[in-house]
Amino acid sequence: MQISDAEWRLMKILWMRGSMTSSQLIKIIRDQFEWTDSTVKTLLSRLVKKSMVERNKVNGFYEYHALLTQDDAICLMTEDIRDKVCSRKVKNLISKLIDECDFTSDDINTLRNQLEDKKREAVGHVTCNCL
Secondary structure: OOOOHHHHHHHHHHHHHOOEEHHHHHHHHHHHHOOOHHHHHHHHHHHHHOOOEEEEEEOOEEEEEEOOOHHHHHHHHHHHHHHHOOHHHHHHHHHHHHHHOOOOHHHHHHHHHHHHHHHOOOOOOOOOOOO
């Protein structure tokens, strides 16, 4: 399922803040991105139709809550990237992410252990998936 960049921005806010009304979301979005109220409501409607966000009426207001978890979103993004990037270039993508992202020492140890585990399954040649 495809999610637009704008929809991702709303999802990130819902993951960070939990359930929110459209008015609360609009206030946050307006301060950051200068979107109109109708744009935010349209994006929320799309996310509801995609079953990624749930809308419930609470005390006369609609509250929105993420149904798609961040972990599930990461799986979707991974599948999407795997389909778009040549398998021979995945290491370049991972390297770029490592260069551009911040990690704790624990994060680095986890990644190191994962690479050591993966090393045991290493193949002699990575086959191109472009064709």
